Amino acid sequence: MGVGLAEARENLMEATAYDDIQPIHPEPTSFWRRYVFSMDHKVIAKQFLWAGLLFLLVGGALAMMIRWQWAYPGRAVPLIGSIFLRGQGGAIGPATYMTVFTMHGLIMIFFAITPILIGAFGNYCIPLMIGARDMAFPFLNMASFWTFAISLVLVICSFFGQLGAAGAGWTTYPPLSTNIGTPGSGQTFMVAAIFVTGVSTIMGGINYVTTVIRHRAPGMTWMRMPLTVWGLWLTAVLNVLFVPVLGSAALLLFLDRVFGTQFFIAGAASVRGGGDPILFQHLFWIFGHPEVYILILPAWGIVNDLLSFFARKPANWYRGSVYAMCTVTVMSAIVYGHHMFMTGMNPMLGQSFMLLTLIISVPAEILFLNWLRTIWNGSIRTEPPMLFALGMVFVFGMGGLTGLYLGATATDIYLHDTMFVVGHFHLTMAAASFFGSLAAIYHWFPKMFGRKMNPRLSKLHFWWTIVFMTLLFTGQLIAGYAGQNRRLYNPYEYDFLKHLLPLNRYTSWSAFILMAGQFVFVWNFIHSLVAGEKAEANPWQVGTLEWTIPSPPPHHNYDVIPAVLRGPHEFANPEVREKLGRDWIGQSEELAGSEPGAAAAVARA
Amino acid sequence: MTLPPLAAPLQGHGWGMPHDASLDGWRIDELINVTSVFVIILFFIMVAWMLTAVFRHGRSHTAKYDHGDTRRSIAVALGIAVAIFFVVDGHLFINSVLVWQRIFGNFAWAEAQPQAVRIEVNAHQWAWAIRYAGPDGKFGTPDDIVTLNDVVVPQGAPVIFQVASVDVIHSFNIPNMRMKIDAVPGMVNRVWFTPKETGQFDIGCAQHCGANHYKMRGVLTVLPPADFARWYRDASANSARAWDPDDKDAQWAWDWQKHARI
Numbered sequence: 001m002g003v004g005l006a007e008a009r010e011n012l013m014e015a016t017a018y019d020d021i022q023p024i025h026p027e028p029t030s031f032w033r034r035y036v037f038s039m040d041h042k043v044i045a046k047q048f049l050w051a052g053l054l055f056l057l058v059g060g061a062l063a064m065m066i067r068w069q070w071a072y073p074g075r076a077v078p079l080i081g082s083i084f085l086r087g088q089g090g091a092i093g094p095a096t097y098m099t100v101f102t103m104h105g106l107i108m109i110f111f112a113i114t115p116i117l118i119g120a121f122g123n124y125c126i127p128l129m130i131g132a133r134d135m136a137f138p139f140l141n142m143a144s145f146w147t148f149a150i151s152l153v154l155v156i157c158s159f160f161g162q163l164g165a166a167g168a169g170w171t172t173y174p175p176l177s178t179n180i181g182t183p184g185s186g187q188t189f190m191v192a193a194i195f196v197t198g199v200s201t202i203m204g205g206i207n208y209v210t211t212v213i214r215h216r217a218p219g220m221t222w223m224r225m226p227l228t229v230w231g232l233w234l235t236a237v238l239n240v241l242f243v244p245v246l247g248s249a250a251l252l253l254f255l256d257r258v259f260g261t262q263f264f265i266a267g268a269a270s271v272r273g274g275g276d277p278i279l280f281q282h283l284f285w286i287f288g289h290p291e292v293y294i295l296i297l298p299a300w301g302i303v304n305d306l307l308s309f310f311a312r313k314p315a316n317w318y319r320g321s322v323y324a325m326c327t328v329t330v331m332s333a334i335v336y337g338h339h340m341f342m343t344g345m346n347p348m349l350g351q352s353f354m355l356l357t358l359i360i361s362v363p364a365e366i367l368f369l370n371w372l373r374t375i376w377n378g379s380i381r382t383e384p385p386m387l388f389a390l391g392m393v394f395v396f397g398m399g400g401l402t403g404l405y406l407g408a409t410a411t412d413i414y415l416h417d418t419m420f421v422v423g424h425f426h427l428t429m430a431a432a433s434f435f436g437s438l439a440a441i442y443h444w445f446p447k448m449f450g451r452k453m454n455p456r457l458s459k460l461h462f463w464w465t466i467v468f469m470t471l472l473f474t475g476q477l478i479a480g481y482a483g484q485n486r487r488l489y490n491p492y493e494y495d496f497l498k499h500l501l502p503l504n505r506y507t508s509w510s511a512f513i514l515m516a517g518q519f520v521f522v523w524n525f526i527h528s529l530v531a532g533e534k535a536e537a538n539p540w541q542v543g544t545l546e547w548t549i550p551s552p553p554p555h556h557n558y559d560v561i562p563a564v565l566r567g568p569h570e571f572a573n574p575e576v577r578e579k580l581g582r583d584w585i586g587q588s589e590e591l592a593g594s595e596p597g598a599a600a601a602v603a604r605a
Numbered sequence: 606m607t608l609p610p611l612a613a614p615l616q617g618h619g620w621g622m623p624h625d626a627s628l629d630g631w632r633i634d635e636l637i638n639v640t641s642v643f644v645i646i647l648f649f650i651m652v653a654w655m656l657t658a659v660f661r662h663g664r665s666h667t668a669k670y671d672h673g674d675t676r677r678s679i680a681v682a683l684g685i686a687v688a689i690f691f692v693v694d695g696h697l698f699i700n701s702v703l704v705w706q707r708i709f710g711n712f713a714w715a716e717a718q719p720q721a722v723r724i725e726v727n728a729h730q731w732a733w734a735i736r737y738a739g740p741d742g743k744f745g746t747p748d749d750i751v752t753l754n755d756v757v758v759p760q761g762a763p764v765i766f767q768v769a770s771v772d773v774i775h776s777f778n779i780p781n782m783r784m785k786i787d788a789v790p791g792m793v794n795r796v797w798f799t800p801k802e803t804g805q806f807d808i809g810c811a812q813h814c815g816a817n818h819y820k821m822r823g824v825l826t827v828l829p830p831a832d833f834a835r836w837y838r839d840a841s842a843n844s845a846r847a848w849d850p851d852d853k854d855a856q857w858a859w860d861w862q863k864h865a866r867i
Binding site for chain 1 (some may be wrong): 619620621622623632633634637640644647648651652654655658659662663664665666667668669670671672673674675678679682683684685687689692693694697698700701702704705706709710730735769770771772773774776780781783784785786789790791792794795806807809810811812813814815816817818819822846
């Protein structure tokens, strides 16, 4: 940056004084404005959190039904069956079964993990961690949540659709997802729900992108941002770029279903040439592969920060992690072809996608090495957020390694569409983002609600979850390696899979026990909310900005917008230890006698 | 049809991959197994590293003030990442490319073999319609052999499938032959393999295709070449006798696509 440009920038910063673009608004007093149609990012974050946790429970219950069917095919489902499947004698039929796994996938991805990681922690962490008073567009933020709420209504409608809920798989491949394969209104509702939730996500994405660019506190340079914010920001960039692609695919599919167009219909049902089913797969995976990074980037950022916070040691090669996450973001859309190796793709194209897929593992490895080296030589505090962060590293490591086989065109021939794929993407997308979400919940709960969660129950929850989740998804990997195709109502129709019943039953019991363990969390969460120990401003003794203000923060977050002096991971600094007698220092905390002029450089006029 | 009595399709056993009955399936198996060795080594290093860090560098250990951004530290990180990339990913990449060029994508070689068997598969909810050209070598003629869910092939000869679908996307999958290809409406896909062993094997659908996806099962029967020739002759004669020119639905077929897209 030339001198002239730097000067111009400084002048601009002075001209748009931080208080001018972010004035303190009075706190709304009416119930509706405060808790329902709120424009406060912290309230919207909690709304997303509640919605996400609720639907996480629904998605989990659906998963239990899938597992039940594989352990005890055709037998009446306990509890759930007698309530929801009375017409079928409590058992899951083949047509119901396909709606169960379809709704499980769609709910978990779009209506559980997305609202928790992006909706809740994106909203909560971004303004607080960059020292802003709110999002750049508070009204858009509110609109984003209530648009999301409309999509939740559509999801619920889908369950009551004639011929049952959506059943074409979460990937919604046409022609199966058109009236040829799934003529009921349940599928139409779900396609509409995906479109509407996409609108909500784009609104949120634009808001996050703008907020991080425009509302960083003075001195909060890009390279001083917590990695949590980096992860959430890159996710928002991907959302803004690629959710519109999903939206267009969903819209065309909606037209095919409702208005009789034939964008994606070919074969016997097409008239005058018809359309192209493979076109949908291209559109879907141009979104779909970035989507797996959309779900994991926030978790990467959060976990990277937490590993440093609880190892009481600076994050290893901060810039390397930032560059790695940026590289993954840029490459995320050009590797998607590995989902389509079996569609009759030209082998040359397949090889190109394989090479790109393998290359994207390099930045992921850099990031992973940074995590491992962050905890090395630290002073590790095994608090619940740290346990979940370590758990995330473990499951993501397994997920990343099992991805190798699926990225290569030769090994994918055998493993494509088997339970091995299911195990792999559950480890990366489900287990890793689940652990990331829980790490975030345990870490920011005191800030969000002003109370602490019970550490004993939190640790019990961790060990319960890590053990049974590992058993569960390893069981899926083994079943896939043995050849079990995914989405089979009854795998034992095939002779070569008959012997897998004991394995599947064993895996299912891991799932049931895993699910039961989540009620420890539900109890801990709700009990701590009302009766937890009051949290001080900075219970974890870390230096990011949100811990300098009371728990929970006031409506406008910061009375005075802080001036940031250093990065988020200043732990174990000998100078700080000597002067302040502690192993951490806040991002905006002045250390007498050091960094001369630093405060003056960022101080506002 | 005079099918010699055979055992039921091969039952799986253990938790490993199903029995490999094809000539080239071992190439996939070996690639999976070698990669697994790398993966398991990396996994144990990761676990050992994490456990050591957590147990040795706990609360009583003083954290080291280290941002890990020295030139040397960065070089180590890049070195490890690049080494893993070239060894593990490189091995996988090169072998995948070679095996596709030499075997799985080498239709020119398979088509050139005089004993090659050509089969058209037209998938629909929820069955596989199978068609052989018959003695005249032309698809869509009265001597075509047409079966449902029943594929008979000779041992030791390349078998080339052209696969399409009438309604939704299916995926033609024979795990024992390490073979899979999507059946997509509106296009013809190709796949080939050489059966090494006689016997009966499951054909499955790998792509979710509706409520009865799980029942879309076919059977592959591999016969000794002489038995196959006898079956082929008899089946064709039967088909010619049963041919009904008015039954247009039964007359699906396409010209064999010598130079299909892939």
